[in-house]
Amino acid sequence: MARSTHILKSSYFDSVVLMRVASQLKKQDDISEVAMFMGTEGNHDLLAQVGLTTVKSREAGPQDLIVIVVADSEERAESTTQDALSMLTDRNAGQDNELDYRPRTLDAALGFLPDANLAALSIPGEFAAREASKCIDKGLNVFLFSDNVALADEISLKNKARRKNLLFMGPDCGTAYINGVGLGFANIIKSGRIGCIAASGTGLQAVVCELDRLGEGVSHAIGVGGRDLSSEVGGLMTTYSLELLEQDPATEVIILLSKPPSADVVEALEALCSEFSTPVVSCFQGAELPGNTFIQTATLDEAAATAVCRVNGREHVPVPFNLPDRISDLLEERGNKAAGKRVVGLFTGGTLAKEAQLLLSKELGPVAKSFEEHAGHIVVDLGDDQYTIGRPHPMISPEIRTEKLIELAETGDLADCGVVLVDLVLGKGSHLDPAQELVESIETLRKRRELSAEIVAVVIGTPEDPQDIAAQISVLDAAGITVFRSNSEAARYVAMLAAPACRENYMKEAS
Amino acid sequence: MSIDEANKTCLQRIQESTAVWSDIKTAKDVIPGMTQRTVLHAGPPVAWEHMCGPMRGSITGACIYEGWASTPEEVEQLAISGELEFDSSHHRNAIGPMSGIITPSMEVNVVTNTVHGIETYSTLYMGIGKVLRHGAFDDEVMTKLRWMNKELAPLLKSALGRAGGIDLKSIVAQALQMGDELHNRNKASNALLLTALVQHLISVGEKNEVVKAIDFIDKAGHFILNAVMAGSKGMLDAGSNIENSTIVTALARNGHETGIRVSGLGDRWFTAPAPMIEGVYFPGFGPEDANPDMGDSAITETIGLGSFAMAGAPAVVEYIGGTAKFAMETTLKMYEITVGEHETFKLPPVNFRGTPLGIDIRKVVETGITPVINTGIACKRPGVGQIGAGLTAAPMECFTAALEAFVLRNKS
Amino acid sequence: MKPDQSLLQQPIRVINIGLESFSEDLRKAEIPVIQMDWRPPAGGDLRLVALLDSLAEEA
Numbered sequence: 001m002a003r004s005t006h007i008l009k010s011s012y013f014d015s016v017v018l019m020r021v022a023s024q025l026k027k028q029d030d031i032s033e034v035a036m037f038m039g040t041e042g043n044h045d046l047l048a049q050v051g052l053t054t055v056k057s058r059e060a061g062p063q064d065l066i067v068i069v070v071a072d073s074e075e076r077a078e079s080t081t082q083d084a085l086s087m088l089t090d091r092n093a094g095q096d097n098e099l100d101y102r103p104r105t106l107d108a109a110l111g112f113l114p115d116a117n118l119a120a121l122s123i124p125g126e127f128a129a130r131e132a133s134k135c136i137d138k139g140l141n142v143f144l145f146s147d148n149v150a151l152a153d154e155i156s157l158k159n160k161a162r163r164k165n166l167l168f169m170g171p172d173c174g175t176a177y178i179n180g181v182g183l184g185f186a187n188i189i190k191s192g193r194i195g196c197i198a199a200s201g202t203g204l205q206a207v208v209c210e211l212d213r214l215g216e217g218v219s220h221a222i223g224v225g226g227r228d229l230s231s232e233v234g235g236l237m238t239t240y241s242l243e244l245l246e247q248d249p250a251t252e253v254i255i256l257l258s259k260p261p262s263a264d265v266v267e268a269l270e271a272l273c274s275e276f277s278t279p280v281v282s283c284f285q286g287a288e289l290p291g292n293t294f295i296q297t298a299t300l301d302e303a304a305a306t307a308v309c310r311v312n313g314r315e316h317v318p319v320p321f322n323l324p325d326r327i328s329d330l331l332e333e334r335g336n337k338a339a340g341k342r343v344v345g346l347f348t349g350g351t352l353a354k355e356a357q358l359l360l361s362k363e364l365g366p367v368a369k370s371f372e373e374h375a376g377h378i379v380v381d382l383g384d385d386q387y388t389i390g391r392p393h394p395m396i397s398p399e400i401r402t403e404k405l406i407e408l409a410e411t412g413d414l415a416d417c418g419v420v421l422v423d424l425v426l427g428k429g430s431h432l433d434p435a436q437e438l439v440e441s442i443e444t445l446r447k448r449r450e451l452s453a454e455i456v457a458v459v460i461g462t463p464e465d466p467q468d469i470a471a472q473i474s475v476l477d478a479a480g481i482t483v484f485r486s487n488s489e490a491a492r493y494v495a496m497l498a499a500p501a502c503r504e505n506y507m508k509e510a511s
Numbered sequence: 512m513s514i515d516e517a518n519k520t521c522l523q524r525i526q527e528s529t530a531v532w533s534d535i536k537t538a539k540d541v542i543p544g545m546t547q548r549t550v551l552h553a554g555p556p557v558a559w560e561h562m563c564g565p566m567r568g569s570i571t572g573a574c575i576y577e578g579w580a581s582t583p584e585e586v587e588q589l590a591i592s593g594e595l596e597f598d599s600s601h602h603r604n605a606i607g608p609m610s611g612i613i614t615p616s617m618e619v620n621v622v623t624n625t626v627h628g629i630e631t632y633s634t635l636y637m638g639i640g641k642v643l644r645h646g647a648f649d650d651e652v653m654t655k656l657r658w659m660n661k662e663l664a665p666l667l668k669s670a671l672g673r674a675g676g677i678d679l680k681s682i683v684a685q686a687l688q689m690g691d692e693l694h695n696r697n698k699a700s701n702a703l704l705l706t707a708l709v710q711h712l713i714s715v716g717e718k719n720e721v722v723k724a725i726d727f728i729d730k731a732g733h734f735i736l737n738a739v740m741a742g743s744k745g746m747l748d749a750g751s752n753i754e755n756s757t758i759v760t761a762l763a764r765n766g767h768e769t770g771i772r773v774s775g776l777g778d779r780w781f782t783a784p785a786p787m788i789e790g791v792y793f794p795g796f797g798p799e800d801a802n803p804d805m806g807d808s809a810i811t812e813t814i815g816l817g818s819f820a821m822a823g824a825p826a827v828v829e830y831i832g833g834t835a836k837f838a839m840e841t842t843l844k845m846y847e848i849t850v851g852e853h854e855t856f857k858l859p860p861v862n863f864r865g866t867p868l869g870i871d872i873r874k875v876v877e878t879g880i881t882p883v884i885n886t887g888i889a890c891k892r893p894g895v896g897q898i899g900a901g902l903t904a905a906p907m908e909c910f911t912a913a914l915e916a917f918v919l920r921n922k923s
Numbered sequence: 924m925k926p927d928q929s930l931l932q933q934p935i936r937v938i939n940i941g942l943e944s945f946s947e948d949l950r951k952a953e954i955p956v957i958q959m960d961w962r963p964p965a966g967g968d969l970r971l972v973a974l975l976d977s978l979a980e981e982a
Binding site for chain 3: 012014062063102103104106109110115118119120121123124126130131140141146165167181183184186220245248428429
Binding site: 063101103104105107108111 | 839840843844846847874877878879880
């Protein structure tokens with residue numbers, strides 16, 4: 001084992017870029033660790049935590065890049081370090097012939113694009129609020145992708161934006177669509193008549209992909225951040241967005257997605273929406289509200305289907321499965337192999353994980369949300385903060401999922417596992433070939449006979465997405481993975497595999 | 512006044528200023544407080560024990576010229592005993608490149624900011640190679656110095672008188688559109704100066720002396736630099752001492768430290784160790800021979816010339832290294848740390864935008880971008896002269912110290 | 924609030940502060956975008972940031 005530390009002084013690289021390069025290099029067999037971090041205090045602590053600090057690494061200041069490689073030999077460590085550095089600088093090399101000046105200040109940026117109307121921020125949370133505040137001062141709407149923004153900052157920023165009639169999307173807003181343009185980690189979808197307001201994460205992605213699959217499109221999809229409907233924030237941006245969509249001539253139906261809102265906020269929303277001419281379809285992660293201002297739905301797919309029916313002047317009748325024949329064929333094939341056995345869910349999308357947990361716990365009893373509780377069913381959101389410290393989000397780098405699977409196999413936790421449930425969320429910004437990545441590790445585990453469970457996968461995406469959804473699905477099919485396009489259907493199917501008792505109910509409803 | 516309003520006022524006063532090379536006089540007759548043994552130098556105040564090789568060499572040459580000493584050892588004695596009164600030229604309305612030494616008997620350019628009634632002074636530029644400002648003091652240098660002060664200066668003085676002064680600001684504005692940046696590249700401005708002077712020289716002088724003068728100014732290459740530096744200082748001084756202003760009015764180096772002055776912080780200097788220069792070396796020289804950054808010539812950057820105007824002077828990269836694209840990017844970067852654009856100094860390659868003007872200490876600290884300086888590299892051994900050219904930047908420490916002082920300014 | 928002035932009624936013109944991939948996607952969609960070269964303010968020194976912010980209040 002050889003370790004090398006290299007410091008590149010006075011540079012700055014985005015942490016996502018660093019992690020992408022690091023994870024790519026780490027794939028090689030003789031490289032056991034690649035750590036690339038800016039020398040900030042927080043990162044030094046991180047390196048110490050994982051036992052990678054060296055005397056040399058400690059010399060790095062916040063504006064210096066630390067590259068640590070642990071490899072089988074010194075030469076490999078050295079050459080990998082060089083690879084890392086050239087991968088970082090190569091990004092800029094191609095632009096040498098053209099002047100490609102990147103402004104460092106907002107003032108200079110506005111000098112180049114004086115009528116800019118939107119600032120998209122994906123910088124470290126520590127500085128995001130300050131930067132966003134400056135953007136609002138300059139009259140820019142804000143798309144705030146960054147997370148780890150303090151609640152107090154969120155409240156003051158949203159108030160400031162509202163006073164100037166500016167939209168403030170986020171914090172932690174991964175996806176949005178304005179006027180047919182996808183921002184952030186967006187799927188490529190049609191433009192259309194349905195407006196969405198969401199937290200927004202994979203829940204929004206699932207809904208818009210389903211709308212697209214059903215032949216409808218999105219007018220706008222506004223991300224308001226996960227805390228907007230809390231009583232502290234009071235639904236500031238949700239109410240503003242509802243007003244805007246109600247007044248938007250292109251929007252005929254509104255979908256509102258959120259975790260259950262606080263009671264006082266619900267009152268305000270209902271008061272507002274009851275005056276609307278645009279119908280509002282809601283999905284509050286299974287929570288039911290007493291009133292009938294909203295057209296309430298229980299799942300993301302139901303919300304999408306209901307909106308589509310509404311916009312075409314029909315009523316939607318929810319069914320457990322759209323293709324019940326396919327399901328009964330599958331059940332026949334699978335039999336009771338997984339009956340009474342453990343369900344392990346490893347999700348990259350938080351909202352999808354939450355929805356699966358709710359549906360599964362209805363039929364299976366308690367479903368844990370973390371790995372600590374070893375026995376029993378678990379559905380884990382691998383995008384949660386605790387798993388993403390110092391690593392890229394699993395939608396970008398799904399390797400963490402296969403790592404977890406292998407870990408579980410090694411500790412014997414998959415011995416009694418009957419079903420593994422996963423999601424693959426496609427779109428811009430997501431990993432380019434998640435199916436291949438998953439299939440390789442499944443096959444390895446199967447060969448080592450550490451995995452006999454059935455694998456069920458939800459694939460969220462559209463045919464226009466960069467990942468070629470058809471190809472992704474066939475790779476999964478070929479590996480014997482059962483593929484669903486609907487998160488709730490996948491969860492119901494898994495419930496039926498593990499708890500045959502509920503089959504009658506679901507299949508009866510279906511027919 | 513708010514900070515932004517103060518800065519606006521500061522900039523306004525700088526923009527409306529003029530720079531007219533009006534006269535040549537003897538230092539002791541015009542520079543305030545010139546005693547029998549005053550030695551003015553470039554950069555913020557520095558004691559003899561910290562002065563670098565070239566500066567000590569220049570002081571030796573000046574002392575020999577003045578007749579105060581005849582050897583470096585004697586000069587050292589004068590310095591250590593406290594007989595010489597050292598001070599920053601900046602404190603006496605004066606300025607100079609490299610070591611920038613000015614002593615009482617030297618002839619100085621008188622440049623006037625006619626709008627604000629400010630007069631500033633600099634010695635006559637000696638040329639390139641083995642020269643006084645690089646610490647050379649051999650017989651050849653002394654002979655040249657004598658000729659410049661005793662023969663060239665009076666001739667120029669008469670010519671200037673006849674011309675009614677020469678508008679340097681106008682020459683600078685034209686030269687910027689001819690590929691000069693007025694710090695390291697002065698080919699056009701020097702030629703324009705000569706063009707402006709020549710008829711007056713011919714009218715007041717006798718043929719041989721005029722030919723010699725013209726030849727000297729031409730071969731010196733950057734003769735106009737000292738006058739432009741004095742003019743720049745005169746314009747920036749008009750913007751000094753404006754309460755609450757965060758604009759930098761002086762940026763100067765003495766070979767040991769670099770210092771800045773800020774309009775709203777009066778006469779205070781904020782200093783840090785002088786950095787080394789990144790650049791290209793003349794054959795036979797390398798970084799091991801280099802002196803740290805030195806000279807008052809960064810006044811040109813402070814007024815939006817030099818590296819700030821590099822986008823209009825891409826040829827300068829042949830001298831300091833880099834690419835034409837880099838020249839453009841440097842100017843663009845300097846816009847990030849300034850609050851305005853010069854109304855007279857315009858750059859065709861940037862769509863005739865005015866050069867970046869008004870370095871704001873807040874913007875420097877916020878962005879981490881420090882003012883880039885195009886400069887020559889002096890040999891650390893006195894008397895060798897220039898050994899290369901390149902780029903350096905004013906140290907961030909100057910700006911953070913100034914920022915801290917500024918925040919505390921009302922609480923004393 | 925004038926609805927026709929909201930962002931939803933205008934073609935978007937973006938200043939991207941952070942991940943370059945967002946700019947690339949917008950460019951592919953032919954949306955005007957300027958990519959900023961964002962760095963932590965004052966090199967990440969929070970003490971200096973606090974000093975700057977204290978001045979911003981009086982400016």
